[in-house]
Amino acid sequence: MKEQxxxxxxxxxxxxxxxxxxxxxxxxxxxxxxxxxxxASQGEYELKEPSLYTSLKRLEAGGLIASYWGDQxxxxxxxxxxxxxxxxxxxxxxxxxxxxxxxxxxxxxERSTAADE
Amino acid sequence: MSNLKQHVDNLFRGYRETAQVRxxxxxxxxxxxxxxxxxxxxxxxxxxxxxxAVASITSIDGLMDxxxxxxxxxxxxxxxxxxxxxxxxxxxxxxxxRAVGAGxxxxxxxxxxxxxxxxxxxxxxxxxxxxxxxxxxxxxGKLTRxxxxxxxxxxxxxxxxxxxxxxxLFASNIWFGRPIEISGPYQFAVIVYQYILPLLSLIVPxxxxxxxxxxxxxxxxGMA
Numbered sequence: 001m002k003e004q005x006x007x008x009x010x011x012x013x014x015x016x017x018x019x020x021x022x023x024x025x026x027x028x029x030x031x032x033x034x035x036x037x038x039x040a041s042q043g044e045y046e047l048k049e050p051s052l053y054t055s056l057k058r059l060e061a062g063g064l065i066a067s068y069w070g071d072q073x074x075x076x077x078x079x080x081x082x083x084x085x086x087x088x089x090x091x092x093x094x095x096x097x098x099x100x101x102x103x104x105x106x107x108x109x110e111r112s113t114a115a116d117e
Numbered sequence: 118m119s120n121l122k123q124h125v126d127n128l129f130r131g132y133r134e135t136a137q138v139r140x141x142x143x144x145x146x147x148x149x150x151x152x153x154x155x156x157x158x159x160x161x162x163x164x165x166x167x168x169x170a171v172a173s174i175t176s177i178d179g180l181m182d183x184x185x186x187x188x189x190x191x192x193x194x195x196x197x198x199x200x201x202x203x204x205x206x207x208x209x210x211x212x213x214x215r216a217v218g219a220g221x222x223x224x225x226x227x228x229x230x231x232x233x234x235x236x237x238x239x240x241x242x243x244x245x246x247x248x249x250x251x252x253x254x255x256x257x258g259k260l261t262r263x264x265x266x267x268x269x270x271x272x273x274x275x276x277x278x279x280x281x282x283x284x285x286l287f288a289s290n291i292w293f294g295r296p297i298e299i300s301g302p303y304q305f306a307v308i309v310y311q312y313i314l315p316l317l318s319l320i321v322p323x324x325x326x327x328x329x330x331x332x333x334x335x336x337x338x339g340m341a
Contacts, residue, residue, distance in 0.1 A: 030148035031155070049148070049174040053141075057180070078151065079144040 011045060015055045016064075017098070018047075020083060020091040023065055029078040030056070056081060064090050121149045124171045131261055132181065133333035141181065145174065178258040185336050189253040190245050192335040197238045199327045203320040204231045211317060214310045216303075223314045252337055260329055267325040271318065278315035286311070 011018075022028060022036045030052060037047045059065045064087035070078040083091070125146045132138050149170045156166035208227045214220025286308060290297050299305050 029151070030144060031151040035155070049145075050176070050180060053145070053177075053180050077143055078147040079140070 007045065012051075014094075014098070015047065015051060016059055017091065017094040019052075019055055019059065020064065020087055020094070023081055023083040024088065024091055027080050027082040029070065029080045033081075059087070063087075121153065121167060121170065122146055125149065128174070128177050131257060131329045131332055133336055138181070141177075149174070178261075181257075184254045185257055185332065186252050187255050187332065187335040188337050189251045190241065192331065194238070194241050194245065195331050195335065196324065196328050197234060197241060199331070200234050200320070200324045201231070201238065203323055204234060207317045207320055211314070214314060217307050217310045219307075219311050219314055223317060227317070255332070257332065260332065264322075264325045264329050268322045271322040274318065275315055279312060282311045282315075 018037060018040075019033060022033050022040075025036075028036065030049075034047050034049070034052060037045065056065070056067075060067060060081070064084060065081045066084050067079050067081050070080045125142050128145070129138055129142055152170040152173065153163075153166045156169060157163055161169070204227055208224065208231065211220060211224050211227060215224060287297060289295070299308065
């Protein structure tokens with residue numbers, strides 16, 4: 001349980017990028033996005049619905065994703081999202097940023113044997 | 118799937134039905150239905166699946182534009198009118214209880230409240246003449262939470278009242294195992310009224326809820 005909250009804290013800042021990644025693989029709607037994220041994490045991380053909607057709203061307002069209604073014969077309609085060109089650019093930049101941050105933070109928080117001496 | 122729709126409607130209570138709100142409702146409902154269908158496909162019981170889906174989103178706080186611009190004075194005027202109506206109704210309902218001691222007290226309290234709220238209404242009307250266009254930002258999520266707290270406090274108040282009455286009337290009967298004696302219709306009425314009269318305080322949470330209900334009517338611009 002503790003572990004789960006810590007990782008949620010670390011993940012929070014990257015939810016937008018995670019959603020962009022899912023949508024980069026193809027158009028999708030809310031619940032399937034959550035499922036895809038759960039699957040990508042092998043069940044270790046589950047995005048909560050309120051965070052999903054907040055993130056989707058922010059991404060759409062920023063022009064990184066666009067939405068359209070799918071035709072659903074019965075029940076509520078599904079709102080699909082697709083990544084825009086600006087979204088793809090933002091995604092690739094976020095991935096590059098992540099690689100850089102990962103190695104930098106790694107250097108800072110992991111004590112290497114060399115630094116000990 | 119109708120209770121899913123009901124759940125979504127409840128989530129958005131107090132929101133004006135704008136295009137944005139309609140879209141959001143439909144999207145959330147569509148996803149809840151997809152989740153329910155998926156869980157059922159995994160072998161869940163239909164009711165359990167619905168409960169689980171509903172539990173995944175219990176509040177939309179922070180999701181919608183929380184700050185709404187409202188015309189403050191017309192809003193207060195409207196709210197005061199409703200409160201007056203509730204008080205009058207309570208006063209009328211309390212009329213038959215005048216035969217009983219507690220009833221006189223209840224009517225007195227209602228009467229004093231009526232006079233106070235009435236004066237406040239007149240003051241508001243006078244203030245309105247000077248500037249009627251004062252717009253104020255109201256935090257909808259906060260108001261919703263306040264209303265919830267008021268309901269909670271009212272329930273606690275009611276329970277305490279009832280416990281108190283029960284204690285006063287019957288504690289010794291229970292303690293000594295004596296049978297309860299009601300000597301006649303008047304005695305019976307006295308007892309019943311002591312339980313019913315605290316219910317009149319329902320006006321307080323009702324007025325609070327009214328504030329939330331009439332909020333959309335006084336929204337001015339700002340929303341798409």
